Amino acid sequence: MVERADIVVIGAGLGGLAAAVTAAGRGRRVLVLESDGSPGGYAQCFHRGPYRFDCSLHALNGLAPGGGMDTVYRELGIWDRVHLRRLDPLYVARFPDREIVAHADVYRYESDLIDQFPDEALGIRAYLDEASAVYRDTIRLYEDGVAGRQAGLEEFVTRFPTLVSVSGETWAQTITRHVDDPRLVAVLGALWPYAGLPPELVASVNGSVMAMAYGHHGGWYPEGGSGAVAWALERELRERGGEVRYSQTAARVDVRDGRVTAVETAEGLRVGAEVVISNANAPATMLEMVGRGHLPDDYVARVEAPGASYTVFNVYLGLERDVFGEQHLPHELFVCPDYDSLAQREAALSGDWGHADITVTDYTKVDPGCAPEGGGVVVLSAMVDWNYADVWGTGGDLAGYHENPAYLAVKERVADELVALADASVPGLAGAVGFREASTPLTNFAYTHNPLGAIEGYENTPANSGLGWLPQTTPIHNLFLAGAWTNGGGQNPAIQSGRSAAELALAALA
Ligand SMILES: Cc1cc2nc3c(=O)[nH]c(=O)nc-3n(C[C@H](O)[C@H](O)[C@H](O)COP(=O)(O)OP(=O)(O)OC[C@H]3O[C@@H](n4cnc5c(N)ncnc54)[C@H](O)[C@@H]3O)c2cc1C
Secondary structure (H helix, E strand, O other): OEEEEEEEEEOOEHHHHHHHHHHHOOOOOEEEEOOOOOOEOOOOEEEEOOEEEEOOOOOEEOOOOOOOHHHHHHHOOOOOOOOEEEEOOOEEEEEOOEEEEEOOOHHHHHHHHHHHOHHHHHHHHHHHHHHHHHHHHHHHHHHHHHOOOOOOHHHHHHHOHHHHHHOOOEHHHHHHOOOOOHHHHHHHOOOHHHOOOOOOOOEHHHHHHHHHHHHHHOEEEEOOOHHHHHHHHHHHHHHOOOEEEOOOOEEEEEEEOOEEEEEEEOOOOEEEEEEEEEOOOHHHHHHHHHHHHHOOHHHHHHHHOOOEOOEEEEEEEEEOOOHHHHOOOOOEEEEOOOOOHHHHHHHHHOOOHHHOOEEEEEOOOOOHHHOOOOOEEEEEEEEEOOOHHHHHOOOOOOOOHHHOHHHHHHHHHHHHHHHHHHHHHOOOOHHHEEEEEEEOHHHHHHHHOOHHHOOOOEOOOOOOOHHHOOOOEOOOOOEEEOOHHHHOOOHHHHHHHHHHHHHHHHHHHO
16 A cells, blocks of 8 residues: 655654644644554553553653643643642652652752751752753753754854753763862762663763753653554644544565655555654664664764663552652652662663662652552652663563563562562552562563663763754654654653654744
8 A cells, every 4th residue: 555645753752743733733744653552652541450551751850830831731732631749848868867858849959958967058959050050051942942943063152052062971970060079969969860871871861851850841741651652642643634643564665766755564564755754763773763874883883882771671560559648759759779870770781679779759649640549559669771681581582572481480480579679669569469460671662662761862972962962854854853863762752752853843834
């Protein structure tokens, strides 16, 4: 069967959906090809008995007025379709000798930190000022992008001075320009599990922007989970005349004379396209679907060189009691065994989760429909290595992996270990479990095709982030990229990148 569309979007993750909705709203015929049976990529939920679980989302950022994303949601037509709850406090970071409660109010956060580290008051203020300035620069940069304004190099340096000054730096380098106590690096960087690299390795821009986006504009959670955002986008797309074709896996992007002409799926569908936007991961899009032969060597090297970001193991718990509510705990608890984040990452990657940082997230209050009255939903997350236990017991043979007894045994053992660790921090948790299921990096890969189950595209190192992101334009003039592999990870960044990919695509069609 041969079809035609003005714009073919590969992948109905949030980046692909946002691109499709934007383009369809300008009267273009848009067809999205999605290999899964539902929209959202990582932004999906699943039901088990009376419980609803979110596959991914802990918190969204930027949704308060002035945070940038409220405007984007309105333009995409989903502001009134999605009901958001503000998270405050955003999280508690529990160290062996202290707890830090991060309120969604940067001044309160600052004064709490100063209470705990009074000798570092000046440094704490100076760091938070600098991080806030970096965050403001990124908002302005995005607004410029939306307005089609592109600063030349000299103007860029004066318009976004703090962004430029921290680019190339790690988060820890920025923090330690202001404070001396090494424990403060871990405390100020407690959100690092969201970026997958400890403060000593993660790009300063990632760390500071993430922390300040939540600090200034709060964290948010959509009722119905991240899947509700994906379905809202899908519905809006249909109302704007676009379509998602499910169970269609793009296998080949035809290129002639440096331009895409069509996309072909593994299922035999061929769609002629004026422009293509790919929300599939960049290495697969460029190196497999397009093919190295159509690309300059330096671009191939750029797509190949930086490593994939981290991956996670999740344990989904349906609780018979609201354990977090009983203990007055907020939505998110970071269990930090010590102040050595680098060692925690090493421990996580080697399977020694007792010395790793694990995240315990309660959805019961922020998404009340997720559990029956009096019950609860909690998800445990740990960073893990794709190769753990020789690729999770499969020996690397992923065919039918989810029924492989060796895989199931490894999965249950790791889940047991994480439940015991979480129970040590939240007593009574294990005893309240009425339902339990776990997901591994292989699950992530199976549902999204992201290599090594990566959840945020490329690793968030200084070289890959901010000014180092893989551009949304490609050497193929009418092919653009959207999603975590081109704009950094995270659900709202994926939505932003979809919107800007659509602008590039519409300009190419004009
Ligand atoms: C456990 C977990 C926790 C997270 N927590 C947060 C959080 O708290 N806050 C936050 O902002 N972000 C969080 N994230 C990260 C965030 O979910 C992702 O970075 C973001 O959703 C990625 O969106 P994307 O547009 O890049 O697409 P993806 O979600 O990667 O989806 C890509 C889509 O493309 C489809 N596709 C791929 N290849 C093909 C092909 N060849 N043909 C057709 N379709 C194809 C896939 O099936 C998929 O639907 C989390 C992720 C995980 C896994």
